[in-house]
Amino acid sequence: MSTASALAADALGPSAFTRPENGIRRVYRTEVRKLSSQVVVRVVALLCLVVPFIFAALLKVQSGAPTDTLYGVWVHSSGFAVSLVVLASGAAWGVPLIAGTVAGDMFSSEDRYGTWKLVLTRSCTRSNVFVGKLLAAATFVIALELLMAFASMAAGVLLVGAQSLVDLNGTLFSPAHSALLVFISWLTLIPPTLAFTAIAVLLSIATRNGILGVIAPFALALAMQLLLLVGTGIWSHLLLVGAAVFTWHGLFDAHPYLGPLLVGIAVSVIWTVVCIDVSWALLRRRDFAGTPVSRRRGWGTPVRVVVAITASIALIAIAGNWGPAGVTAKRLRSDLTPAFNHLTVLQQTELGRHVPKGAKLTLALPTCSRRGSVPYGPGEWICYFYVQTPSTGALPSEPTNIGYDVSVNWDGCYKAQSPPAFIGQQTMRNKQGKSVVNPLYTIYGCFNPL
Amino acid sequence: MAALRASGIVKRFETVCALDGVDLALQTGQVRGLLGPNGAGKTTLLRVFFGLVRPDAGTVELLDRRLEWPEAEALEGTAGFVENPSFYPYLSGRVNLELMAELDGRTATAKIDDALARVGLAGRGDDRVNGYSTGMKQRLGIAASLLREPRLLLLDEPSAGLDPAGVRDMSALLRQLANDGVTILLSSHQIVEVEEICDSFTILRRGHVVWDGTAEQLREQAPASAYHMQTSDDARTLELAEHQRGVRAAPSRRGGLALAVDLGALDPWVLALGSAGVAVRRLELLVSPVESMFFALTGDSERPPNEPSELAELDRRALAGI
Numbered sequence: 001m002s003t004a005s006a007l008a009a010d011a012l013g014p015s016a017f018t019r020p021e022n023g024i025r026r027v028y029r030t031e032v033r034k035l036s037s038q039v040v041v042r043v044v045a046l047l048c049l050v051v052p053f054i055f056a057a058l059l060k061v062q063s064g065a066p067t068d069t070l071y072g073v074w075v076h077s078s079g080f081a082v083s084l085v086v087l088a089s090g091a092a093w094g095v096p097l098i099a100g101t102v103a104g105d106m107f108s109s110e111d112r113y114g115t116w117k118l119v120l121t122r123s124c125t126r127s128n129v130f131v132g133k134l135l136a137a138a139t140f141v142i143a144l145e146l147l148m149a150f151a152s153m154a155a156g157v158l159l160v161g162a163q164s165l166v167d168l169n170g171t172l173f174s175p176a177h178s179a180l181l182v183f184i185s186w187l188t189l190i191p192p193t194l195a196f197t198a199i200a201v202l203l204s205i206a207t208r209n210g211i212l213g214v215i216a217p218f219a220l221a222l223a224m225q226l227l228l229l230v231g232t233g234i235w236s237h238l239l240l241v242g243a244a245v246f247t248w249h250g251l252f253d254a255h256p257y258l259g260p261l262l263v264g265i266a267v268s269v270i271w272t273v274v275c276i277d278v279s280w281a282l283l284r285r286r287d288f289a290g291t292p293v294s295r296r297r298g299w300g301t302p303v304r305v306v307v308a309i310t311a312s313i314a315l316i317a318i319a320g321n322w323g324p325a326g327v328t329a330k331r332l333r334s335d336l337t338p339a340f341n342h343l344t345v346l347q348q349t350e351l352g353r354h355v356p357k358g359a360k361l362t363l364a365l366p367t368c369s370r371r372g373s374v375p376y377g378p379g380e381w382i383c384y385f386y387v388q389t390p391s392t393g394a395l396p397s398e399p400t401n402i403g404y405d406v407s408v409n410w411d412g413c414y415k416a417q418s419p420p421a422f423i424g425q426q427t428m429r430n431k432q433g434k435s436v437v438n439p440l441y442t443i444y445g446c447f448n449p450l
Numbered sequence: 451m452a453a454l455r456a457s458g459i460v461k462r463f464e465t466v467c468a469l470d471g472v473d474l475a476l477q478t479g480q481v482r483g484l485l486g487p488n489g490a491g492k493t494t495l496l497r498v499f500f501g502l503v504r505p506d507a508g509t510v511e512l513l514d515r516r517l518e519w520p521e522a523e524a525l526e527g528t529a530g531f532v533e534n535p536s537f538y539p540y541l542s543g544r545v546n547l548e549l550m551a552e553l554d555g556r557t558a559t560a561k562i563d564d565a566l567a568r569v570g571l572a573g574r575g576d577d578r579v580n581g582y583s584t585g586m587k588q589r590l591g592i593a594a595s596l597l598r599e600p601r602l603l604l605l606d607e608p609s610a611g612l613d614p615a616g617v618r619d620m621s622a623l624l625r626q627l628a629n630d631g632v633t634i635l636l637s638s639h640q641i642v643e644v645e646e647i648c649d650s651f652t653i654l655r656r657g658h659v660v661w662d663g664t665a666e667q668l669r670e671q672a673p674a675s676a677y678h679m680q681t682s683d684d685a686r687t688l689e690l691a692e693h694q695r696g697v698r699a700a701p702s703r704r705g706g707l708a709l710a711v712d713l714g715a716l717d718p719w720v721l722a723l724g725s726a727g728v729a730v731r732r733l734e735l736l737v738s739p740v741e742s743m744f745f746a747l748t749g750d751s752e753r754p755p756n757e758p759s760e761l762a763e764l765d766r767r768a769l770a771g772i
Contacts, residue, residue, distance in 0.1 A: 022555060030549045037541060114536030118594070121500045122553035123526055288502035289463065289494065 023124040027132025028139075035102065035140050044101050048144050051090075052152035056082050056159040065426075065437075070249065070413060071165075073426070073442040078163040079156030080178040084185065086152040091189055091245035096221035098144050099196035103137040104213030107204040107283070116288045130283055134201065134276065141197050142190055149186035153179070168413075168445045169254035169335075170342025185248035188261060191268035192244035196221070198275035199241075205279045207302040216309075223313050228410050231320020232327070232377030234449050237410045238263050241271045249413050249446040254338075257448035260411060325376040326449025327408050329368045335447035336383055336406070336416060337366050343439040350439070352431025368406070381406040383416065404443070412449040417442050452511070453478045453602045453633035454499065459508035461494055461657075468494040469505065470657040476602075476635055481628045483644040484637040485740075486654035487748045492637040495654070496532045496606050499635075501525060513602055530604035530635075534611070535591025539580035543571060543590050546579060550594045565593035570619060584611030592623065603627060606637045621647060645740045653747050660747045665740075672739035673746050674710035678702060680732035687728055694719050706732070713739060 035041050059065070059075050059082065066072035070088045074081035110116045119129055165178035173181065196217050204213035224242025237243050244264030250257040348355045368383040370376065385402045402423070404416040420426075423440040430436045454476035461469040469491045476482050486492050497503040499510060504519040511517065513527045537546040547562045566575045569589035574582070582590065588611050595603060608624070609617045617640070624647050628634055638644045644651075651668055653661040661668070674696070681687045684707055691699035696715025702708045711719060723730055737745065 026553050026555055030552050033545075033549065033552075034538065034541075037545075039540075113538055114534075115538060117497075117500065117502055117532055118536060118550070119553065120502055121525060121529070121531070122550060122598075123555055124553050126501075285504075287463075287497075287504060289497060 023128030024132045024135070027119075027124055027129050028135050031106070031133050031136030032139065035106075035136060040101055041140065044098060045144055045147060048098075048148040049151045052083070052086050052148065052155040053159075055086060056152075056155035060159050063427075067417075067426075067442050068415070070415075070444050073437055073444070074166060076160065077437050078165045078178065079158070079160035080153070080162070080165045080175075080182045082156030082160055083149070083152040083182050084165075086148070087182075087185055087189070087248070088246075090148070092221060092225055092242065093218070094148065095145070095189060095193045095245055096196045096200075096217040098141050099193060100200045100214040100217040102140045102144070103197045103200035104204050104215075104217060105210035106133055106137055106213075107201065107279075108208045108210040108213050111208040112210060120288065126284065127280075130280055137197050137201065138194055141193050145186065145189055145193055149183065153182060165252075166343075166346070166439065167254050168249070168252045168339070170339045170346055170439065170443075171254055172346070181251055185251060188248040188251075188264075189245055191265045191272075192241050195241045195244070195268040195271040195275070198272040198279070202275040202279045202282075203305065205282050206305045209302060212302060216306075220309065227313060227320070229378075231322075232325045232374065232410075233319070233321040233323040234326035234410070235323030236319045236321070237326075239267055241268055243411065244268045246409075246411055246413070249411065250448065253446055253448075254342075257450075259448055259450040263450070326410065326412055327378050328376045329370070329381075331412065331447045331449070332381060332406065332408060332414065333366050333368045333383065335412075335445050336368070336404070336414075336443070337385075339443055339445045340385060340404075340440070343443060346439045347428075350430045350436055351428070378408050378410040381408055381414075410449070411446070413444070413446040415442060415444055451478045451514070452476065453480070453513055454635065455511040456495075456499070457509050459495065459498055459510070460506045461491075461498065461503060462506055467657050469498070472508070472654070472657065472659055474652055474659065474662070476633055478601075478633050479628075479631055480650055481624070481634045481636065481648045483641075483648035483651040483740075484635055484654065485641065485644065485651060485744055489656070490654040490748070491657040492654055493532055493606055496530070496604050496635075496637060499528075499604055500530070500532060502532070527598075527601045528604065529595035529598040529600035529602075530606070531591045531595065532604075532606045534584065534607075535587055535594065537579045537582075537587065537590060537594075540578065542576050542578055543582065543586075543593075544575040546590065547575075547594060547597060551597050554598055556597065561597055562593075565596045568596060568623065569593045570616070585613060585616050588612055588620075589616070592620070600632060603632050603634045605634065607639065608636070609638065609640055609643060617643060641741045641744055642738060645738055651740065653744060655748045661743065668743055669713055669739045672713060672743040674698070674712045675716075675735065675739050675742055676737035677709040677711060677716075678704075678706055678732070678734040678736055679709050679730065680706040681723065682729040682731065683727075686726065687723060690722060690726055690728070691719075694722060708736075 056079075065075050066085060066089070069085050071081040071084040075085055110119060120126060124132070162175045162179070164172040164175055165181075167173055199220060200213055200217045203216045204210070207213065221242050224240045227240060228237055228243055231237070238260065244267055247261040247264035250260055345355050366383065366385050368381055371380045371382065383404045383406050385404070387400045387402060400422065402418055404418045406414050406416040408414040418440070420441070424438050426438055426441045427435045428438045452475050454474065456472060456474040459469050459472040460467075472491070472495060474495070484492050484495070494503060498505050499512065499517070501517055501519055509516065512525065515526075517525075537543070538549070541549070544562060544566065547565065551562060562575075563572070566572050569592050571586060571589050571593065574586065579587065579590070588608065592608060595605075605624075609620050612620060621643060624634060624636070628647065634647075636644055636648060645665075648665060650664045651661070652659055679687070679699075684701070687707060688699050688701070691697050691709070694715070696712035697719045698710045699707045720730055720733070
């Protein structure tokens, strides 16, 4: 029987039959009250609420845009893009920060304050305490995340507006559809957030060190972000829970693909279950024998935990090429070509030119090649479009060569930029004379790497 | 009916054997003193009873329910604390008690007020615990225990950190609880204080129970009590002591005499001095029967902490030849 099964059996077993739910509920309520009283949790909640508004306000007063981030170029055009940029740039760091702050000290603080003996001598079992604390931590991290989601959406809509959002193939979503997709994207963060919470809980229990419990998930997320830059294999990347915070990208494709999202959820669940299992095993067998015995533990356990995590990361790094390459020239070409087409139509429409329904550019021989030793995998690519421009006057039509520098991530998301000679500057005047984003200046796209 | 029954408790921490086959039975309504020098295993035994430490062998029944580790459901009806009671420092004493009451499944605002008043913290309940003194935390620990309306109270050094008035109040509170029928197991170094409250004792040494019985049995079996005595004629007193059954005397360095007096020999000895024309000007109990038993059983490794060291050394030397 796994530890998780044993935990469930403990919670529902004969010894707890009298008041199993009550015990968990009581612990849950006390933990919620304790967390609500903690200054650091209140500060994080305040940051989740205020930072999106500050971010949106800063964007409002300056002309530049965070073009390196997915949807960054659209932050002046749609408030939903503001929320997505907060999500895209904040998820990698915000999620582990929230998880570490809420859960990283939840168990170790009982050691620091010497309150285990207080809690465990009340009318609740050890499994009640464990489950109640986990549920309280999960409640808080999800609540903080949703707070950030609503704050970023509200900030975007209030300060920029609820305009339509351009999808990753260059077509427009309606405002309602955009709002729904943005909200769903935030919801997809919940599984990895819970996984990072479980990691924080494990560190808190294993090391009994609050600082390590709070900081280590953040450091682990940083290590994972670096590992995502290593290797070309898709599986080794998808197994990192840090990758699961980006799997919402597929929702914004004209033909949404859910493979990476589902894998990310599964991976998050696995990380969560494993960390909770190990945490419970450690807590269940622990003797709360007082300071002298605790002191004898020294740094042995923290060192073992760090070594284990480091070894796991090293193993994943070594296995960085495991699995097929998710990024190939064919996939990139087949995604970039329609995106370019759609965005050109969008650009022409913005400029007030008549574009017949179904019209598209005549593209000839689009090619994509990777700058590097191997012709596949994430990295820097260059793609050429040969556009058959219409004949003007006596000049015959001739193919025009447009080169795009494309930065492709491991998950198939890319940013393509071209010199402005053909596609124009970052902003342009629309038919009303208003400055708008030139859709072709920066092309964001994603394709399914699976 | 046994409120607490422990059988064959063994607990090892790495190479240290903290408890080595401890048996203990506590009848309902008893007030038991758990005595022993540092490292004897008192606190570890209490931790076992609270379910905080899992023994390597042995069984524990609290209020007729077997304690299962790590689940502590059998603790229902049991309260107390081990070592210094600790609380969440960023919360007030009252909120800490509310959290404890919540964990117990009680909504007890009135009881919290009552508990705070009973331990003398009525005016400080809304202060944050990080501003509390050690003694105040000790009082709050008692208050947290009282919230559970315990039938079995397990306390580890409840008077530690309390001022003299606090010690007196604590003793009175424990006596009141005992009168109310609460079974109490009291671990303490304050032997004199424990002696006043407890009706039975268990003495631990190096993880073993070396003595277990009622206060009467202990007094009967105790070796001589130790006194410091000042008389009108110490030389004459020494002569008389040589012929008095159950009394041995030696000069004390601080003046006067150090005495070792067997149980029941004190009254005849004082009367004998009076008959011989020797006035007793001062008679101070240095080591009570319980203490002397404690020292005898634990190798005299511990002395009462309130005893001046010079006197302790002097009288230890004076009594050494007895």
